[in-house]
Amino acid sequence: MVFGPYDDVVVPPMGASYSSIYDKGRFCSSCHGHFEPLEKGKTWNHSKVYSDSEWKGFGLKDNTILPVQTTYQEWKHWQDQLSAKDPNKGKKCQDCHMSWRKEMLPYDNHVVDGGARNMWGTYRSPKNIRPHHFDGGTKTQLKTALSMELEGKTNGNKLNINVYITNTNGGHWVPTGETMRSVMLVINAVNSNGKSLKMLKGEQLPEWAGKGKVDAGNYAGLPGAVFAKVLQDDNGNLNVPFWRATSIATDTRIRPKTTVTLSYEFALKDPEDEPTVEAKLIYRPVMRPLAKSKKWSVDDILITSNVW
Amino acid sequence: MKRLQEDIVLKRYLNVICSMVFILFLYLPGLAMAGKITGTVKVNGLRSPVDILVYLVKAPPVQEDLSKTKFIMDQQNLTFNPHILPIPVGASVDFPNNDKVDHNIFSLSRTKKFNLGSYKPGDSKAVLFDKPGIVELRCDVHAEMAAYIMVLKNPYFSVTDDQGRFEIPDSKHLEQNGIKGIKNLPAGNYVLKIWHEKLITQKQTVTIPENGDVSVEITATRGTPGVLYK
Numbered sequence: 001m002v003f004g005p006y007d008d009v010v011v012p013p014m015g016a017s018y019s020s021i022y023d024k025g026r027f028c029s030s031c032h033g034h035f036e037p038l039e040k041g042k043t044w045n046h047s048k049v050y051s052d053s054e055w056k057g058f059g060l061k062d063n064t065i066l067p068v069q070t071t072y073q074e075w076k077h078w079q080d081q082l083s084a085k086d087p088n089k090g091k092k093c094q095d096c097h098m099s100w101r102k103e104m105l106p107y108d109n110h111v112v113d114g115g116a117r118n119m120w121g122t123y124r125s126p127k128n129i130r131p132h133h134f135d136g137g138t139k140t141q142l143k144t145a146l147s148m149e150l151e152g153k154t155n156g157n158k159l160n161i162n163v164y165i166t167n168t169n170g171g172h173w174v175p176t177g178e179t180m181r182s183v184m185l186v187i188n189a190v191n192s193n194g195k196s197l198k199m200l201k202g203e204q205l206p207e208w209a210g211k212g213k214v215d216a217g218n219y220a221g222l223p224g225a226v227f228a229k230v231l232q233d234d235n236g237n238l239n240v241p242f243w244r245a246t247s248i249a250t251d252t253r254i255r256p257k258t259t260v261t262l263s264y265e266f267a268l269k270d271p272e273d274e275p276t277v278e279a280k281l282i283y284r285p286v287m288r289p290l291a292k293s294k295k296w297s298v299d300d301i302l303i304t305s306n307v308w
Numbered sequence: 309m310k311r312l313q314e315d316i317v318l319k320r321y322l323n324v325i326c327s328m329v330f331i332l333f334l335y336l337p338g339l340a341m342a343g344k345i346t347g348t349v350k351v352n353g354l355r356s357p358v359d360i361l362v363y364l365v366k367a368p369p370v371q372e373d374l375s376k377t378k379f380i381m382d383q384q385n386l387t388f389n390p391h392i393l394p395i396p397v398g399a400s401v402d403f404p405n406n407d408k409v410d411h412n413i414f415s416l417s418r419t420k421k422f423n424l425g426s427y428k429p430g431d432s433k434a435v436l437f438d439k440p441g442i443v444e445l446r447c448d449v450h451a452e453m454a455a456y457i458m459v460l461k462n463p464y465f466s467v468t469d470d471q472g473r474f475e476i477p478d479s480k481h482l483e484q485n486g487i488k489g490i491k492n493l494p495a496g497n498y499v500l501k502i503w504h505e506k507l508i509t510q511k512q513t514v515t516i517p518e519n520g521d522v523s524v525e526i527t528a529t530r531g532t533p534g535v536l537y538k
Contacts, residue, residue, distance in 0.1 A: 087412065087425035088448070095449045100409060102386050102452060107408050127409040127429075135451070144451040147444055149418055150535060166416045168444075169451055257416065278532055307509065307534040 005130070025075055025092040032177070034069035035060070036242055044247035053077070068179060068231070068242045074172040078256040088257065091171055098130040101140075137177070142283050142301055145170045146183065146254065150279055150308040159189065159197060159266040161277050161308065165227075166259040173253035175228065179242065180286045182228035183254075183303065184209055186219050189266045189277045197275060199223045202264030208239055210288035217300055218288070224279075225262055227252045228287075239287050280305040342495035343521040345476040345514055349468050349502060353530025357472030359392050360507065360528070361458050363465035364476065365499040365537065370463045370487060374398040377486040381445065381455065383411050388445060388455030392504075394465045396487070397440045401457060404432035412448035419443050419459060442503075442536055458503065458536065463490050476500075495519075501536075502528055509534035 001015035005022035021027045035058075038044065043063045046055050057077030058067045067073070075093065082089045100107075107126040135141050151162040163185060167174050175181040184205060189197040203225045210218030230238050231245035238249055254260055268275060281303040291298055345364075351357045377399040382389040384406045395401060405411050407429055414423035419441030424433045426449070437443065437459045447453035458465075463482055466474035477490045495518045501511040508531035514524055 087414070087423040091448065096451060099449045099451075100386055101450075105385055125408070140452050144446060144454060147416065149442075152538070164418060168414075168416050168446055169448065259416065280532075305532040307532045308538070 023092075023094065025072065025079075025094075028093045029072035032069065032071040033073060034242070036066045036068050036245070038064050038066060038246060042246060046248070049248050049251050053081075066231075066242070066245055066248065068245070069177055071172050071176045074176060074256070078171060088171075093171070094130055096141075096169065096171060097134050097136065098132060100126070100129075100131055101133060101135070104131055104133075137175075137181070137283075137285065139301055141169075142303055144168065145174050146281055146303050148185075148279060148281050148304050148306050150277065150306045152277060152308040154268060154271070154273075154275065156271050157268050158200070159268045159275050159277070161187070161189065161264045161266070163187070163262045163264070163279055164259050165254060165262070165281065167254040167256055170254075171256055173251075173255055175253060175283065179229045179231050180239070180290055182209075182226055182284045182287055184219055184226050184282045184284060185224040185262065186280045186282060187223040187264060187277060188279075189223065189264075189275060191268070191270070192274050192276075197266035197268065200265040200267055203262065208287050208289050217284075223264055223266075225252070227254055227260075229253060239290060277308045278305065279308075342516045342519055343492050345493065345498070345500065345516065345522055345524060347474060347524035347526065349472040349474065350525070350527045351472070351507065351530070352527065354504075354506060356470055357468055358470045359390070359504065360468040360472070360474075361392055361394055361465065361503040362468065362474045362476060362526075363394065363458075363460055363501055363503070363536075364462060364493075365501055365511070367462040367464040367493065367498060369461060370396045370398070370490070372487070372489075374487070375400065378402065379485045380404065381457065383407050383413070383447075383453075386450050386453055388447075388453055390455070390467070392456045392458060392467055394458040394460055394467060395437060395485075396463045397459050397461060398436075398438060399459075399485075399487075400434050400436045402432050402434045405429050409450075411450065411453075413445060414448055415443050415445055415457075417441070417443045420457075423448075440537060456505065461537070463487060464493060464498075500524065500526075502526060503533055503536060504528070505533055506530055507533060 001017050003017050003019040007018040009016040046063050058070055058073050147166050147168045149164040153160050175183055202223055205219045205222050205224045207220045209220045211220045212218035229251045230249040231240050232238055232247050232249040233240045233244045234246050283301040283303050286296055286298045349357050349360050379395045379399055379401045381393055381401050381403050403413050405427055410426045410428055412426040419439050420437055420443045422435050440459045440461045443457040445455045464476050466476045466478040468474045479491055482490050493516050495516050498514050499511055500514045507528040510526055510528050516522055
């Protein structure tokens with residue numbers, strides 16, 4: 001027998017049967033969730049990382065289990081919080097990861113018709129067809145998952161910049177899935193002569209954003225921020241693989257449809273100068289230290305950039 | 309005799325009136341509006357110079373009520389059309405769905421946040437844009453659909469054609485969308501800027517003379533764009 005989401009399919013040789021689960025987000029949950037029990041007797045303090053509501057959303061009874069991958073739970077928690085009137089209520093995995101792509105057009109190429117239809121095909125409107133491309137961490141998906149806006153103001157010898165990063169299209173936290181993924185915000189503030197301005201206030205990128213030449217994708221110490229789930233072992237080592245992890249150090253990933261605001265202050269020697277700030281939002285599939293130790297060559301993807 | 313004198317006076321009177329009308333006819337356009345800015349944008353690093361916004365940072369705003377404007381952002385074949393839609397602040401935009409599938413347009417831009425929900429082919433919804441800035445449009449279920457509504461402080465803007473040509477004001481475009489009477493710019497100095505999602509933002513000063521148009525040429529390079537207004 002073959003199961004599917006339509007209840008009107010009659011294909012005797014394949015034993016076509018209807019199952020409602022195919023059109024629900026729950027269908028994806030069996031693979032897109034990964035929970036690791038800690039060694040017997042060990043616990044970890046989740047309240048430093050997650051709100052009560054988020055922790056409850058993972059569905060864990062106690063803190064003896066590490067939520068390593070929680071994509072399905074992130075989506076479900078978001079959906080459960082929405083009111084019935086919210087336009088996003090009812091959006092499910094299939095809506096975004098099994099939707100039409102431009103390269104598939106025209107629609108008629110995918111409508112069951114002709115000979116097959118005469119035998120046992122059923123006409124499907126394009127809006128009822130679910131293309132099976134399952135786009136995930138592709139450029140197309142990533143470039144539209146997040147958006148960024150900049151706002152700036154000079155005030156005497158200071159330049160203040162606000163960066164607004166929004167999870168626009170992700171129905172789960174971004175980045176999601178594998179914990180080796182990260183999104184980095186990299187800021188470069190310069191005066192009118194192109195000389196870097198000293199940061200007075202604001203976050204810096206951590207060591208694991210890469211030490212070395214900036215041109216080679218090493219951003220440690222630069223003004224910016226990182227969005228990732230960071231697994232930790234008992235010795236305080238960060239970004240360890242899940243089988244060595246005993247806790248989650250931080251989880252700064254961006255929640256669905258929410259905006260993170262980050263503020264930075266730079267020193268401006270000449271109050272009359274016209275400084276420029278460039279901000280880049282970069283997706284990194286594998287954190288730099290891990291990629292280096294494994295000798296993996298993985299390219300970053302520029303999600304978006306903006307200049308003030 | 310008296311009749312003849314009256315005719316002469318009347319003729320003189322008419323001559324004076326005609327002369328005054330003629331002088332006004334020559335003088336008034338110069339007083340009211342001086343000219344247009346026409347030009348071309350050349351690009352390095354892009355296949356085509358089409359869809360580049362060219363606008364004036366400061367210029368007289370629209371005085372009339374914009375509630376009857378009919379700017380349109382269409383949806384067809386998983387694409388927003390046009391890709392970039394400049395409008396003056398206070399104008400509304402209709403979002404007809406002329407595709408074969410449902411769409412869910414939304415914006416989380418700080419200039420205007422809205423979510424039209426999922427709606428069917430043949431339906432349309434409208435949004436009023438009451439604050440200047442960039443509005444990034446998305447469709448919740450078709451990730452590659454993206455377009456920009458540029459909400460501008462004045463009606464002096466244009467979008468380049470496939471040859472990179474533009475004309476400010478774009479009276480034809482404005483009239484098609486319900487804004488009439490914007491023909492020329494007053495004489496003076498203006499800061500002209502360009503915006504495209506893949507081009508470094510450029511600006512230059514343009515002087516409109518007392519009468520006549522002015523032509524400018526801009527060269528833009530691929531890179532990160534800036535904000536509309538600093």
